[in-house]
Amino acid sequence: xxxxxxxDMCTGCRLCLQICAIEHFSEINPKKAALRIEAKFPxxxxxxxxxxxxxxxxAEVCPEDAINQNEIGAYIVDxxxxxxxxxxxxxxxxxxxxxxxxxxxxxxxxxxxxCTEVCNTGAIVKWEKTAAAxxxxx
Amino acid sequence: xxxxxxGTSLRINLTIGEIERIESDEEVYRRWHxxxxxxxxxxxxxxxxxxDPFGPENIFIVNVGIMSGCFIPAGSKxxxxxxxxxxxxxxxxxxxxxxxxxxxxAGYDMIIFTGISPKPVYLYIDNxxxxxxxxxxxxxxxxxxxxKQLKKDLGEDFEIATIGPAGENGVLFSCITHxxxxxxxxxxxxxxxxxxxxxAIAVRGNRSIGVYDLESLKxxxxxxxxxxxxxxxxxxxxxYGTSFFIKWSNDNAVLPAYNFQTTYFNDVGKxxxxxxxxxxxxxxxxxxxxxxxxxxxxxxxxxxxxxxHLEGPEYETIALCGSNLGMKDINHVAYINWMxxxxxxxxxxxxxxxxxxxxxxxxxxxxxxxxEGHTLRWGSVDDVEHLLxxxxxxxxxxxxxxxxxxxxxxKIGGGSEKFAMHVKGQEMSGYDGRWSPGMLxxxxxxxxxxxxxxxxxxxxxxxxxxxxxxxxxxxxxxxQHIRPLFDTWCICRLFWGEVDVTPEEIVESLNHITGWGVxxxxxxxxxxxxxxxxxCHYIERNRDNGRAFDYPPSRSWEDKIPSGPGKGKxxxxxxxxxxxxxxxxxxxxxxxxxxxxxVLEDLGLVFAADNLEKLGFLGKPIPGGIPPVRGExxxxxxx
Numbered sequence: 008x009x010x011x012x013x014x015d016m017c018t019g020c021r022l023c024l025q026i027c028a029i030e031h032f033s034e035i036n037p038k039k040a041a042l043r044i045e046a047k048f049p050x051x052x053x054x055x056x057x058x059x060x061x062x063x064x065x066a067e068v069c070p071e072d073a074i075n076q077n078e079i080g081a082y083i084v085d086x087x088x089x090x091x092x093x094x095x096x097x098x099x100x101x102x103x104x105x106x107x108x109x110x111x112x113x114x115x116x117x118x119x120x121x122c123t124e125v126c127n128t129g130a131i132v133k134w135e136k137t138a139a140a141x142x143x144x145x
Numbered sequence: 146x147x148x149x150x151x152g153t154s155l156r157i158n159l160t161i162g163e164i165e166r167i168e169s170d171e172e173v174y175r176r177w178h179x180x181x182x183x184x185x186x187x188x189x190x191x192x193x194x195x196x197d198p199f200g201p202e203n204i205f206i207v208n209v210g211i212m213s214g215c216f217i218p219a220g221s222k223x224x225x226x227x228x229x230x231x232x233x234x235x236x237x238x239x240x241x242x243x244x245x246x247x248x249x250x251a252g253y254d255m256i257i258f259t260g261i262s263p264k265p266v267y268l269y270i271d272n273x274x275x276x277x278x279x280x281x282x283x284x285x286x287x288x289x290x291x292x293k294q295l296k297k298d299l300g301e302d303f304e305i306a307t308i309g310p311a312g313e314n315g316v317l318f319s320c321i322t323h324x325x326x327x328x329x330x331x332x333x334x335x336x337x338x339x340x341x342x343x344x345a346i347a348v349r350g351n352r353s354i355g356v357y358d359l360e361s362l363k364x365x366x367x368x369x370x371x372x373x374x375x376x377x378x379x380x381x382x383x384x385y386g387t388s389f390f391i392k393w394s395n396d397n398a399v400l401p402a403y404n405f406q407t408t409y410f411n412d413v414g415k416x417x418x419x420x421x422x423x424x425x426x427x428x429x430x431x432x433x434x435x436x437x438x439x440x441x442x443x444x445x446x447x448x449x450x451x452x453x454h455l456e457g458p459e460y461e462t463i464a465l466c467g468s469n470l471g472m473k474d475i476n477h478v479a480y481i482n483w484m485x486x487x488x489x490x491x492x493x494x495x496x497x498x499x500x501x502x503x504x505x506x507x508x509x510x511x512x513x514x515x516x517e518g519h520t521l522r523w524g525s526v527d528d529v530e531h532l533l534x535x536x537x538x539x540x541x542x543x544x545x546x547x548x549x550x551x552x553x554x555x556k557i558g559g560g561s562e563k564f565a566m567h568v569k570g571q572e573m574s575g576y577d578g579r580w581s582p583g584m585l586x587x588x589x590x591x592x593x594x595x596x597x598x599x600x601x602x603x604x605x606x607x608x609x610x611x612x613x614x615x616x617x618x619x620x621x622x623x624x625q626h627i628r629p630l631f632d633t634w635c636i637c638r639l640f641w642g643e644v645d646v647t648p649e650e651i652v653e654s655l656n657h658i659t660g661w662g663v664x665x666x667x668x669x670x671x672x673x674x675x676x677x678x679x680x681c682h683y684i685e686r687n688r689d690n691g692r693a694f695d696y697p698p699s700r701s702w703e704d705k706i707p708s709g710p711g712k713g714k715x716x717x718x719x720x721x722x723x724x725x726x727x728x729x730x731x732x733x734x735x736x737x738x739x740x741x742x743x744v745l746e747d748l749g750l751v752f753a754a755d756n757l758e759k760l761g762f763l764g765k766p767i768p769g770g771i772p773p774v775r776g777e778x779x780x781x782x783x784x
Contacts, residue, residue: 018438020431021243022370025216028353029363035216036250038351046301048325049293049454052427052442107351125367127374127436128383128429 008079008118009134010058017054017130019046023122030121031114039107041116042131056130057101059116065095065104074115081118089113147355149211149658150174151249155275157268159341160201160260164275169254175661178668179254180210181237181632182675184226187257188235189682189753198230198333199315199340205258207248207346210635214246214354214433216366217654218373218646219637221245221432229332230340231317231494231549232569232594234683236332239632241432242324244348247304251350258341265313267345269299272352280344285310287487288322289455295347303347309489311537312339316547318494318572322486326440326456327432330491332571332593357660365654369646370436376644379437383429386439387460388418394464398711399576399584399603402468403523404500405566405700408577409709410468420475421458430456437639445479447526455483458492461597464575465496470503471523481529488537493596494549497572498536499529501550501565510559515542563699569594569683578697579706580714581606583617586724589695590621592679598632600624614720618727626672633672674748677732677740681753684739684762691738691762695725733771735764744771 021044024037032039045055059082066074066082073088074095089112096104096113105114123133146152148171156165177183184206196202205227212220223245229236248256251270265280283291288309295305305323312319312335319335320328329335338344356362373379381389394400395413402410414420421441430440445453458466458478466485467478485495505511506521513520517540519531535543545553550572554565566573571594578585583602588595600621609616627648631638634655640646648665656662684691705715729736733744741764745754757763 015428018429018431018440020435020438021433022436025434029216029359032353033359034353035214035356035359036351036353038250039353048442049289052325052444052454054428054430109353125370125436127370128438 008120009061010116010118010120010123011132011134012056012058013130013132014055015053016128017044017056018128019044019054022125022127023056023131026121026125030119031117039105039110039114041105041114042103042122043105057103058122058131059103059118060101062100064098064100065115068094068098070094079118082115083117084112084115086112146171147357148660149215149354149356151209151252151254151352151354153252154255154257155253156257156259157277158260159258159262159266159277159343162262162277164277174211176671177675178211178630178633178671180208180222180224180239180635181226181629182671183208183255184224184237185235185675185678185682188226188228189678192228194685196228198228198233198337201259201261203228203337203340205334205337205341205343207256208635209245209248209254210633212655212658213635214249215356215658216362216434217636217658218366218369218640219432219435219437220635221434222632222635222637223248223329224632224635225321225329225334227334227337228686229571229593230336231333231571232683233686234569234592235679236334236593237632238321238329238331238334239635240321240323240327240329241435241637242304242327243433244304244306244323244346245635246433247348247350249350249354250352251348252352256346258343261340262342265342265344267295267347268343270346270348270350272350283344284313288489289325289487291345292322292325295345299347300349303349305345305347307345307489308335308338309487309537311489311547312336313344314537314539314547315339316490316537316539317549317552318491318498319489320491322489324456325454326430326442326486328486328491330493331596335489356658358657362654362657365650365657369640369650373640373644373646374436378643382437382439382639382643385418385422386441388421388441388458388463390460391417391463391467394576395468396710397603397607398706398709398714399578399581400468401464401573401575401577403471404469404504404564405573405577406504406564406704407708408580408706408711412473413468415473416463416467416475416478421463424475425479427454432637435637437644439639443479445476445483447476447480450480453480453483455479455486458482461575462492462496465493465500469496469500469575470529472526473524477526480526484530484533488533490533490537493574494572495533497566498546498550498553499532501553501561502532502546504564505557505561508559510557510561511542517541563703565698566700567595568697569694571595576603577706579701579716580611580711582611582614582716582720582724583621585697585701585716585721586617586621586728587624589697589721589725590625590728592676592683595697598638599628601628611714614716614724618724619731621728622731625676626669629675630668630672633675670748674750677745677748677750678753680740681745681750681757685756685760688760688762691734692725692729692736695738696721730767731772733767735767737764739764741766741771747771
């Protein structure tokens with residue numbers, strides 16, 4: 008299961024960031040979200056959302072083996088093992104592994120899909136591989 | 146704190162560069178509800194009545210309110226306040242975007258600026274790091290240019306508010322700009338910032354906002370999100386923003402054209418919402434936490450001029466800088482919008498002032514000689530460009546117009562005060578009230594001058610009968626209670642006004658955030674208290690009976706609408722007097738428009754009654770006493 012981004016549809020409202028932090032930390036704080044939005048103003052005048060693509064680079068570099076893929080494909084951080092060293096932050100190609108000064112572990116998207124529920128424009132949508140695509144891959 | 150309040154406020158003395166952290170007092174918020182309410186109380190208490198709005202004794206306040214930044218519909222606003230140089234009374238103005246929430250995420254509810262900095266500065270906030278930094282390299286920059294530069298210098302994740310050259314030069318209707326197109330435009334808050342040599346505010350924060358009951362809030366808001374997504378009004382709002390009202394206004398004879406000479410614009414099809422979306426739209430843009438995305442990010446393309454990017458034009462700007470200036474191309478309206486934004490002037494007052502100047506030119510009251518050899522013709526974007534440069538730099542007769550249309554008409558004379566379309570010095574919004582008497586009364590009585598956000602009654606006027614003024618005052622009073630509450634809570638009113646989120650639901654959200662257990666009636670009463678205080682403040686500063694300040698320019702009753710569906714229509718002077726009488730009675734004020742001791746004491750404003758009495762402007766007791774229940778009982782059937 009993945010999240011598909013339709014870049015041109017993002018309006019920069021940050022509801023996705025809010026619900027993400029509420030869901031995972033029970034706090035209103037967009038800086039604790041597991042996705043990010045870049046505002047490209049005044050030119051070209053667009054918002055670009057970035058979410059985890061499940062590339063797995065974070066897990067590859069983790070010296071503590073604290074990041075492991077679960078059954079839906081998400082990379083889950085073991086908060087006990089994570090030392091917040093930041094190596095995964097540095098290698099993430101889309102910049103969606105986050106650190107926060109309150110926390111002693113990194114934040115990575117667990118694909119709970121709450122962001123896709125609040126997005127009202129179709130910029131962030133739930134996306135599952137079709138059976139045919141899965142078969143082809145296999 | 147777990148009540149929507151960040152906990153810390155800042156008091157910054159710009160004269161000596163001192164920054165003091167103070168605790169945000171929950172009791173003050175419980176009574177005044179933040180935003181406009183807290184601002185009204187501080188301005189009333191702390192600014193001497195004879196203080197020059199541009200002097201060191203005026204204070205400039207930024208307040209984030211209770212609900213902004215919390216997970217609720219469009220909890221995005223930030224309220225600015227100071228004694229207005231435009232109206233010489235209580236002034237406040239708000240904007241959406243992301244600055245207000247970010248201030249709270251940095252840990253702050255309010256910033257109170259006092260004094261005047263000896264040199265241009267900007268305020269830098271990064272959580273606990275708070276600094277007044279040298280702004281000499283940004284001074285003189287356009288508002289939008291300055292935001293771009295500060296983001297480059299500090300980081301893209303800073304939220305930034307700036308002023309432009311107009312604010313620096315003391316143009317009375319200067320605005321504050323943020324997020325490349327969100328403005329706190331009204332009452333000249335940008336001019337006060339400029340007078341204090343404060344070029345910008347840049348904020349970044351990563352803290353959490355604590356609320357009383359997050360689970361209940363989340364549950365309620367998720368329900369509202371899913372319900373309003375499919376509301377029939379959602380799609381036009383998302384597609385056009387406010388611009389889809391332009392054609393409606395024209396069809397209903399309220400769209401100002403040619404400086405409010407008429408209410409019908411023949412070429413409306415060239416500047417309406419369809420044209421905006423087809424010709425100019427780049428992307429849809431939302432404020433923090435809003436799924437309505439009424440913001441339209443656009444470009445203006447005019448041969449021979451640079452292609453410019455801007456947010457808008459929205460309804461008010463299309464009305465006041467479009468039809469009101471005789472503009473027949475949406476790109477021209479957008480270009481004027483961009484010029485006003487970057488120079489740092491309110492597009493509403495700005496459009497009103499340009500239109501006033503154009504009518505003066507048409508009537509020969511100002512000439513090409515006055516305009517450095519330029520003309521000022523209806524529909525000419527080049528002429529507007531030249532005038533705006535004169536105004537922003539206060540060059541030649543630009544100096545007169547920099548004071549707004551009221552002060553300009555005093556300089557120009559020749560009967561021009563008749564068509565200087567303002568009340569209390571602030572230019573009218575983009576609706577002509579001659580055949581919408583409740584709207585006219587809304588302008589006349591709004592506590593910050595002629596602005597529509599305090600009360601908007603056009604659909605009520607149409608439903609109740611546009612020829613009659615009967616009963617309209619009570620509706621205006623009801624709206625003047627409920628609508629300013631949104632500016633008090635620092636959230637957007639569109640979810641209430643457009644997609645049927647009820648006041649009860651919003652107050653429920655407030656209670657989930659604060660734990661206060663407020664009712665809608667109590668909130669309306671708080672709003673009435675704030676309104677009475679701003680009224681007292683206005684009377685105390687301007688030293689006359691309130692009624693003296695509540696009249697519109699005489700075009701409003703002398704000239705009937707000359708064309709379009711409203712041809713021949715218009716209120717009479719007698720109807721205007723009748724509406725004022727009914728309005729004062731509905732508020733429990735006397736015939737002179739002065740609040741009485743009874744009503745002020747009932748609202749807990751004994752100190753204001755004492756002050757009015759000392760000055761000789763306390764209202765005389767009204768026959769039958771004050772109306773026993775004001776507020777929800779006035780709720781008109783149309784709502």
